Amino acid sequence: METTMRKLQQRYRRAIEEMEKWDEQQASLLSSFTNASSIIDRLQVLGASKNYGSLQNVVGIKEALLAKQLESLENYFCQTRDTIKEFHGIVKSLDKIARDANQLVKSGSSPTSKQMQLRVGTWSSLKDCLGGLRSISEMHQAESALKSAIVSSLTWKCSSSEIADLRRLLIDQPNIPKDEVQSILDLVFANEIS
Secondary structure, eight states: OHHHHHHHHHHHHHHHHHHHHHHHHHHHHHHHHHHHHHHHHHHHHHTOGGGGGGGGGSTTHHHHHHHHHHHHHHHHHHHHHHHHHHHHHHHHHHHHHHHHHHHHHHHTTOOOHHHHHOOOTTSOOHHHHHHHHHHHHHHHHHHHHHHHHHHHHOOTTOOHHHHHHHHHHHHHOTTOOHHHHHHHHHHHHTTSOO
């Protein structure tokens, strides 16, 4: 049982590494999304000739500015799509870690239902460990789907309030309750990780 728990802890350490990558991608996504949002807000201002003042008389300035902004916007859209792909990769890794952990336990001594629920010292039960990995994987999968939907919803036609709502959802990550993730990690690592 102790050997199996140590191996499960290794799977959790890999899951933690994936969650750290997730946090890095989250920062990248928020940056690209914020930049794209700023451009979308500017497009509405740049589209109105009255906002150019004395520059209205400069031939082609409005078109040139709009073209440059649209080019930058497309670059940020590409960055957000690339980041979404990274999230999908992390989700696949977390799912594989959960499946590998399940296979590890099953391929061992094929524990009985009672053994699966048995707690050893401060460690959680095998059942709880496997369930925790599955929960972490499912949380990230749901959040990845939400992020994909949000990024798909951001267009140059969005209003400022729509953009603000979408950004709030990205920041909140409602499908990944940090306290629940931490309680899962605390159960598995007992006093090893605070």
